[in-house]
Amino acid sequence: MTSERRYYLTTPIYYVNDKPHIGHAYTSLAADVLARWKRMSGYQVHFLTGTDEHGQKVEKAAEARGMDPQAFTDQVSQAFRDLAARMNYSNDDFIRTTEERHKRACTALWKRLEERGEIYLGHYEGWYAVRDEAFYGPDEITEKDGQKFAPTGAPVEWVREPSYFFRLAAWQDRLLAFYDEHPDFIMPQTRRNEVISFVKSGLTDLSISRTSFKWGVKVPGDEAHVMYVWLDALTNYITALGYPDENADLWRFWPADVHFVGKDIVRFHAIYWPAFLMAAGLPVPRRVFAHGWWTNEGQKISKSVGNVIDPVALVEQYGLDPVRFFLLREVPFGNDGDFSRKSLIQRLNSELANDLGNLAQRTLSLIQRNCDGHLPAAGASDPADAELLDAVSALPERVEEALSRQAFHEALERIQSVSRLGNSWIDAQKPWSLKKTDLERMASVLRHLHTALRALATVLQPFMPDTMTRMLDQLGVPAEARDLAALATPLPDGTALPPPSPLFQKIQDEPA
Incomplete structure (x- = not known):
């Protein structure tokens, strides 16, 4: 090599x-x-x-x-x-x-x-x-x-x-x-x-x-x-x-x-x-x-003040992968940043639970109900597909470019933009309605959403390894097909998918 x-x-x-x-x-x-x-x-x-x-x-x-x-x-x-x-x-x-x-x-x-x-x-x-x-x-x-x-x-x-x-x-x-x-x-x-x-x-x-x-x-x-x-x-x-x-x-x-x-x-x-x-x-x-350096709720971190942030305690309260995501998402790497529990909760609820978690749950639940739990085939291409599929195919290279500069927050923003696009796209395509009018188009929409989720889960593995392992399991991606090069090879039509389960839990209790 x-x-x-x-x-x-x-x-x-x-x-x-x-x-x-x-x-x-x-x-x-x-x-x-x-x-x-x-x-x-x-x-x-x-x-x-x-x-x-x-x-x-x-x-x-x-x-x-x-x-x-x-x-x-x-x-x-x-x-x-x-x-x-x-x-x-x-x-x-x-x-x-x-x-x-x-x-x-x-x-x-x-x-x-x-x-x-x-x-x-x-x-x-x-x-x-x-x-x-x-x-x-x-x-x-x-x-x-x-x-x-x-x-x-x-x-x-x-x-x-x-x-x-x-x-x-x-x-x-x-x-x-x-x-x-x-x-x-x-x-x-x-x-x-x-x-x-x-x-x-x-x-x-x-x-x-x-x-x-x-x-x-x-x-x-x-x-x-x-x-x-x-x-x-x-x-x-x-x-x-x-x-x-x-x-x-x-x-x-x-x-x-x-x-x-x-x-x-x-x-x-x-x-x-x-x-x-x-x-x-x-x-x-x-x-x-x-x-x-980090500050804590606007205060300089100091043992004498008693506001030192224990990472293990954070993980015990909010979960390992959400904490890993937040630390590199919140502040441009290289800048000073302020640690705020309110910001942590807002990001975890909006970007992980609402955006990524919701997109995965909606898509995989629809595949379970409407495709007998098997990965549908994509039918004829539609002009509406290009916006999502182009963003998905460009994602690994865009993440690589940001990480080559150690711009972790930019890499995560580029990933989140595709997650947000997936949610707006599913709302626009309405696969739940297509079930009544165009089964082939419904299958194509769900397949494209699955493709997007596979790319999102793959590029997020370094940030949230355990959670993305679970997500790739739910997407039916074999363990040997989870690196970047494998994204070029689509999963076979008809791949059996397990019933989905939520990847992220919303945090209900606001900090005091």
């Missing part, structure tokens, strides 16, 4: 200083949908997620709970595995930075950078935010009530200690040239503009080791130092493919097609990571996509 038919995508590896929340679920969901779509399109896919388990913040969090760091990370990492299972993510691997394979990869990358003259020993002195595991320049620091803060709002402290440095400044012009040559490397455009502006303002060499704590990957040849957590963490993306063994079977997936990240960590992925890779003589990922 050619390299064009492989696809590698990743979530960030999630920091284990606290339990998973809606932001973690959102990033992984986007990656899961794209991974499922690519598999349905005939690609070999490798989808990676995992946990970032080193650094001073983790060491302090473990200490605060009276736990050994390894025992603490074992516990919290499992919570992220549990979330992946609960949200029905289809990841192919789950990596932990405390694994031996990862320590080997970090050590190999460090040595490679060192051999190429990209690392030197010096002293670091400057502002450091433990919460962000990041250093900030003096021009980025603000002060309030005698406390200094990073741009993220994290408190900073003045740090002076021996440190190894990566020659980041030397890569400034080469990074800017790379951004020019690859305009889609950083998305969306707002994040690209921010990164380019930051790089143009001047890069300084990057401190890549610490001596003030011990919980990390030891620097080879100088174990008084542990690697800077971001050099450690970013390496996970190649660890999982077998690095440093570039003959490993999975290495054929490198470079990554897309790294999904939150906007707060785009700098690390779009500046440090490509610089490390270029310096090591390794290929650079094709895209870094940074999505926005």
